[in-house]
Amino acid sequence: MINLYDLRQVYIVCGRTDMRRGIDGLAAIVKDKFDLNRFAGQVFIFFGGSRDRFKALYWAGQGYWLLYKRFENGKMSWPNNQDEVRALSPEQVDWLMKGFCIEPRIKITNARNFY
Numbered sequence: 001m002i003n004l005y006d007l008r009q010v011y012i013v014c015g016r017t018d019m020r021r022g023i024d025g026l027a028a029i030v031k032d033k034f035d036l037n038r039f040a041g042q043v044f045i046f047f048g049g050s051r052d053r054f055k056a057l058y059w060a061g062q063g064y065w066l067l068y069k070r071f072e073n074g075k076m077s078w079p080n081n082q083d084e085v086r087a088l089s090p091e092q093v094d095w096l097m098k099g100f101c102i103e104p105r106i107k108i109t110n111a112r113n114f115y
Contacts, residue, residue: 008041014086043056052070076099
Protein backbone atom coordinates (compact mmCIF):
# COMPACT_ATOMS: atom_id res chain seq x y z
CA MET A 1 0.00 0.00 0.00
CA ILE A 2 1.26 3.47 -0.86
CA ASN A 3 0.78 6.25 1.66
CA LEU A 4 1.30 9.57 -0.14
CA TYR A 5 1.94 11.26 3.19
CA ASP A 6 5.08 9.15 3.72
CA LEU A 7 6.63 9.81 0.32
CA ARG A 8 9.37 12.30 -0.28
CA GLN A 9 8.41 15.22 -2.50
CA VAL A 10 5.04 15.55 -4.20
CA TYR A 11 4.77 17.78 -7.27
CA ILE A 12 1.69 19.07 -9.03
CA VAL A 13 1.93 19.53 -12.79
CA CYS A 14 -0.07 22.70 -13.31
CA GLY A 15 -2.58 23.22 -16.10
CA ARG A 16 -4.42 20.48 -17.97
CA THR A 17 -3.04 17.10 -18.93
CA ASP A 18 -4.66 14.68 -21.34
CA MET A 19 -6.01 12.09 -18.91
CA ARG A 20 -5.94 9.41 -21.58
CA ARG A 21 -2.17 9.30 -21.10
CA GLY A 22 -0.77 6.33 -19.26
CA ILE A 23 2.50 5.76 -17.44
CA ASP A 24 4.77 6.30 -20.47
CA GLY A 25 3.02 9.49 -21.57
CA LEU A 26 3.01 11.03 -18.10
CA ALA A 27 6.65 10.05 -17.47
CA ALA A 28 7.55 11.70 -20.79
CA ILE A 29 5.95 14.97 -19.63
CA VAL A 30 8.04 14.90 -16.45
CA LYS A 31 11.26 14.29 -18.38
CA ASP A 32 10.78 16.18 -21.65
CA LYS A 33 8.77 19.22 -20.60
CA PHE A 34 10.15 19.83 -17.11
CA ASP A 35 13.53 18.01 -17.19
CA LEU A 36 12.89 16.31 -13.83
CA ASN A 37 14.12 12.89 -12.71
CA ARG A 38 11.22 10.42 -12.96
CA PHE A 39 13.14 7.80 -10.98
CA ALA A 40 13.91 9.79 -7.81
CA GLY A 41 10.98 8.51 -5.73
CA GLN A 42 8.92 11.65 -6.16
CA VAL A 43 5.21 11.80 -6.91
CA PHE A 44 3.90 13.79 -9.87
CA ILE A 45 0.20 14.71 -9.89
CA PHE A 46 -1.64 15.52 -13.12
CA PHE A 47 -5.11 17.03 -13.66
CA GLY A 48 -7.28 16.94 -16.75
CA GLY A 49 -10.07 19.21 -17.94
CA SER A 50 -12.58 17.58 -15.62
CA ARG A 51 -11.83 19.10 -12.25
CA ASP A 52 -13.02 16.12 -10.25
CA ARG A 53 -10.11 13.70 -10.80
CA PHE A 54 -6.35 13.40 -10.99
CA LYS A 55 -3.60 10.87 -11.71
CA ALA A 56 -0.42 10.44 -9.71
CA LEU A 57 2.77 8.88 -11.08
CA TYR A 58 5.29 7.34 -8.68
CA TRP A 59 8.47 5.31 -9.29
CA ALA A 60 8.74 2.60 -6.61
CA GLY A 61 12.19 1.23 -7.45
CA GLN A 62 11.16 -1.70 -9.65
CA GLY A 63 8.36 -0.03 -11.55
CA TYR A 64 5.80 2.74 -11.69
CA TRP A 65 2.60 3.15 -9.75
CA LEU A 66 -0.17 5.02 -11.56
CA LEU A 67 -2.78 6.17 -9.08
CA TYR A 68 -6.15 7.59 -10.05
CA LYS A 69 -8.52 9.49 -7.78
CA ARG A 70 -12.00 10.77 -8.55
CA PHE A 71 -13.98 12.95 -6.18
CA GLU A 72 -17.68 12.20 -6.03
CA ASN A 73 -18.67 15.59 -4.64
CA GLY A 74 -17.36 18.85 -5.99
CA LYS A 75 -14.65 20.09 -8.28
CA MET A 76 -10.99 20.80 -7.58
CA SER A 77 -9.17 24.06 -8.02
CA TRP A 78 -5.51 24.03 -9.03
CA PRO A 79 -2.91 26.31 -10.70
CA ASN A 80 -3.45 26.77 -14.44
CA ASN A 81 0.04 27.68 -15.72
CA GLN A 82 0.79 24.96 -18.31
CA ASP A 83 4.56 25.49 -18.03
CA GLU A 84 4.89 25.06 -14.30
CA VAL A 85 5.48 22.29 -11.79
CA ARG A 86 5.03 23.10 -8.11
CA ALA A 87 6.30 21.28 -5.07
CA LEU A 88 3.56 20.68 -2.52
CA SER A 89 3.99 20.89 1.23
CA PRO A 90 2.79 17.95 3.33
CA GLU A 91 -0.16 20.13 4.36
CA GLN A 92 -1.09 20.78 0.73
CA VAL A 93 -0.89 17.04 -0.05
CA ASP A 94 -3.30 16.42 2.82
CA TRP A 95 -5.68 19.10 1.51
CA LEU A 96 -5.51 17.63 -1.99
CA MET A 97 -6.27 14.09 -0.82
CA LYS A 98 -9.32 15.42 1.02
CA GLY A 99 -10.55 17.40 -1.99
CA PHE A 100 -9.69 20.87 -0.73
CA CYS A 101 -8.02 23.72 -2.61
CA ILE A 102 -4.23 23.56 -2.28
CA GLU A 103 -3.80 27.33 -2.36
CA PRO A 104 -4.82 29.02 0.88
CA ARG A 105 -7.49 31.65 0.62
CA ILE A 106 -6.89 34.81 2.63
CA LYS A 107 -9.97 36.52 3.93
CA ILE A 108 -9.59 40.27 4.10
CA THR A 109 -11.78 41.92 6.67
CA ASN A 110 -12.72 45.54 7.04
CA ALA A 111 -10.79 47.31 9.81
CA ARG A 112 -14.12 48.49 11.29
CA ASN A 113 -14.87 44.86 12.22
CA PHE A 114 -12.11 44.92 14.84
CA TYR A 115 -13.91 47.33 17.27
